[in-house]
Amino acid sequence: MRILVTRPIDDAQTLAEQLHRLGHQAVIAPLMTVRYRPIPDLERVLDRAQRVLLTSANGARALARATDRRDLKLATVGRATAEAAKRAGFTRIDVAGGDADRLAELCANSYKPEDGPLAHIAGSVVTGRLGEQLGALGFTVERRVGYDAAAIGELPPPVAEGLAQGQLPVVMLFSPRTARLFLDEIERLGIGASFCRIDALCLSPAVAEMAAGLPWRRLLVAAEPAGDAMLALLDQAGPNSQAPNPQATPPQSAMPQG
Structure with missing residues (x-):
């Protein structure tokens, strides 16, 4: 099954x-590009912080690029962010249940405001x-910007054509902002009517709410905001909801590389 990946x-x-390991063919067409930036005053913030909060894999990568320290104590929003932090060399990681509310609960149950501020990359x-939730619990949160996620703009013509012709029966959406950018682009292209043949796989109810402006055949929401739960939705997706072809071709990118 051909699946549009928008990350x-x-x-x-x-x-x-x-x-690909599951037998599907991914067509990659990112809607945002990530640009990492220097983080001002980072070492002072890290020296003061009792814990560094990471709410995305890009935050983990930004932290790893900005400091050589790997002794930091981290708290991540979920498993995917924790895995990105581990790949970057961090080892002291607490993992929340997959969204910001669960991360706030983890902080409330595991840390004390008097032990120092929390740094959020x-x-x-x-x-x-x-930040508002943690502030209400008495924590001081020092947020530092480590990257920009800029909108790319237009979908590549082959992707737009594939969507219009129903040749991409599944679209994966991982954030409300990505869903909003996707809807704006489909409106610009004027191909919304084609989505009666396409399923949306959404990471969370917030993503699904943003994506609901298109007439999807099915709007499916992961049981939890985690990559494994998104992959589990594939059993319900596609024109025939059938098992994938084990001879599927490798991933394709609709974006120029290099």
Whole structure:
């Protein structure tokens, strides 16, 4: 089954490899590109922090690029972010249940405000109320921007044509912002009517709410906001909801590489 992967390129390539192992063909067309940036005053913030909060894999990569320290105590929003931190060499990691609310609960149950501030390495665009929630619990949160996730703009013509002709029966959406960018692009292209033949796989109810503006055949939401749960939705997706072809071709990218 051909599946449109809309994640930034690093995450998209990892996901495409997983899909290929399951017998699917991934078509990669990121809707955002990630640009890492220097983090001002980072070492002072890290020296003060009792824990560093990471709410995305890109946050983990940004932290790893900005400091050589690997002794830091981290708390990640979920398993995927924890795995990215482990790949970057971090070992002291607490893992929350997959969203910002669960991360706030982890902090409330495991840490004390009097033990010091929490550092949050995030993107320039932040969704959710993590800082507000933690502030209400008495924590001081020092947020530092480690990357920008900029909209790419247009879908490549082969992807737009594939969607219009129903040749990409599944679209995977991992964030509300990605879903919003996707809907805006489909509206610009004027191909919304084609989505009665296409399933959306959404990481969370918030993503599904943003994606609901298209007439999807099915709008499926992962049981938990985690990559494994997204992959589990594949059993329900596709034109015939059938088992994938074990001879599927390797992942394709609709974006120019290099």
